[in-house]
Amino acid sequence: xxxxxxxxxxVVLVAALGVVPVAASxxxxxxxxxxxxxxxxxxxxGSAPTSAQAACSYPLTVTxxxxxxxxxxxxxxxxxxxxxxxxxxxxxxxxxxKVVGVADTAGYLDGSSEKExxxxxxxxxxxVIVGLEPDLVIAPDIIPNEKVEQLRSAGLTVYNVxxxxxxxxxxAKTERIGALSGECAAANATVxxxxxxxxxxxxxxxxxxxxxxxxxxxxxxxxSGTFIxxxxxxxxxxxVATETGITGFTTEPLSQEVVANNxxxxxxxxLNDNPVSHPSGDVYNQTYAIRNDQTVxxxxxxxNQPAPRTVLALENLTRxxxxxxxxxxxxxxxxxxxxxxxxxPSPTPAETTDSGSTPTETPEGxxTPTETPExxxxxxxDPTPTTTGNGPGFTATVGVLAVVLVALFARRRR
Numbered sequence: 001x002x003x004x005x006x007x008x009x010x011v012v013l014v015a016a017l018g019v020v021p022v023a024a025s026x027x028x029x030x031x032x033x034x035x036x037x038x039x040x041x042x043x044x045x046g047s048a049p050t051s052a053q054a055a056c057s058y059p060l061t062v063t064x065x066x067x068x069x070x071x072x073x074x075x076x077x078x079x080x081x082x083x084x085x086x087x088x089x090x091x092x093x094x095x096x097x098k099v100v101g102v103a104d105t106a107g108y109l110d111g112s113s114e115k116e117x118x119x120x121x122x123x124x125x126x127x128v129i130v131g132l133e134p135d136l137v138i139a140p141d142i143i144p145n146e147k148v149e150q151l152r153s154a155g156l157t158v159y160n161v162x163x164x165x166x167x168x169x170x171x172a173k174t175e176r177i178g179a180l181s182g183e184c185a186a187a188n189a190t191v192x193x194x195x196x197x198x199x200x201x202x203x204x205x206x207x208x209x210x211x212x213x214x215x216x217x218x219x220x221x222x223x224s225g226t227f228i229x230x231x232x233x234x235x236x237x238x239x240v241a242t243e244t245g246i247t248g249f250t251t252e253p254l255s256q257e258v259v260a261n262n263x264x265x266x267x268x269x270x271l272n273d274n275p276v277s278h279p280s281g282d283v284y285n286q287t288y289a290i291r292n293d294q295t296v297x298x299x300x301x302x303x304n305q306p307a308p309r310t311v312l313a314l315e316n317l318t319r320x321x322x323x324x325x326x327x328x329x330x331x332x333x334x335x336x337x338x339x340x341x342x343x344x345p346s347p348t349p350a351e352t353t354d355s356g357s358t359p360t361e362t363p364e365g366x367x368t369p370t371e372t373p374e375x376x377x378x379x380x381x382d383p384t385p386t387t388t389g390n391g392p393g394f395t396a397t398v399g400v401l402a403v404v405l406v407a408l409f410a411r412r413r414r
Contacts, residue, residue: 102118129156175187223248
């Protein structure tokens with residue numbers, strides 16, 4: 001277990017960036033067992049879903065990221081989420097009514113201001129959480145084990161969710177949260193919708209000539225084994241960071257030399273909509289992307305959080321880089337509509353993009369940075385993704401958050 005200094009730095013960064021490092025580890029529940037009712041083992045988490053489950057079954061026993069068996073006797077009616085991705089998932093299920101407490105970084109979700117805030121930057125407000133008398137607490141795996149045990153010692157049921165490194169993990173995580181929360185039908189519908197949209201994009205870009213893309217925020221980037229790498233490659237781009245041998249989230253700022261040596265390969269620069277996180281300097285201004293006005297700005301809440309709206313980030317990245325392929329994907333979806341639509345108010349790509357909502361300082365297993373400490377973003381983005389090239393005027397400061405980013409990316413091992 002890392003010492004208190006590192007843990008504090010992790011929580012600070014999570015609150016500021018909303019990023020949970022996803023190294024080469026598996027997603028939520030690789031090897032985690034899940035039994036319900038008779039105790040029959042369910043499909044392994046992370047695999048394709050089995051038959052759709054119309055209703056959840058209790059009692060339910062699951063094994064969480066800490067290796068702890070967690071039993072839920074009956075459908076939870078009062079849920080506390082310590083990460084915005086878990087909150088977003090429940091909102092997509094149209095189950096926000098069950099949520100009584102959220103992290104201070106989940107404020108972009110419609111109606112979240114009506115919930116009790118259970119974190120304050122680095123501090124997890126244990127007494128507040130206990131006072132809410134939740135039936136279930138969903139915690140990301142960046143929460144220290146001792147904090148999880150403290151909540152359990154207070155008599156609470158806590159499920160510790162692992163990180164997601166690709167869309168398969170994300171589907172599994174969504175299904176798991178559905179089973180935990182009593183929203184199995186909604187989870188199945190959500191995952192079906194996500195799978196269809198991701199598959200449509202992947203099929204449409206399959207014949208496109210891949211161009212190089214690089215995501216940079218606060219001077220850091222993401223390589224292989226991260227779900228953001230999966231977003232970039234699923235959109236048909238080649239992740240330049242991966243090509244240079246970067247694995248997981250970098251524990252040091254991206255080398256200026258690496259950027260300079262790959263300036264022509266960086267044909268698209270992927271940014272989130274928190275300007276403070278944008279890279280700056282001559283080395284970036286000399287990249288092909290900046291010289292040719294090829295940057296795409298995506299909603300940080302959807303790009304940095306492994307949750308259902310990650311698909312919006314994928315779609316809008318594709319729309320910016322491969323507009324014809326995006327149109328083909330949408331036509332394919334319209335030709336074969338999903339029989340059971342996602343039971344949530346999430347925006348559709350035909351109507352919205354993930355670049356227009358106000359960003360928020362949201363933490364988590366992957367969360368969402370923003371310009372304002374009090375998140376006010378809506379969950380309905382603007383009609384088109386922002387594509388902009390700032391050339392020599394492409395500037396922003398890296399701020400003190402970059403310091404604690406190192407601690408976050410040095411993910412605690414078990």
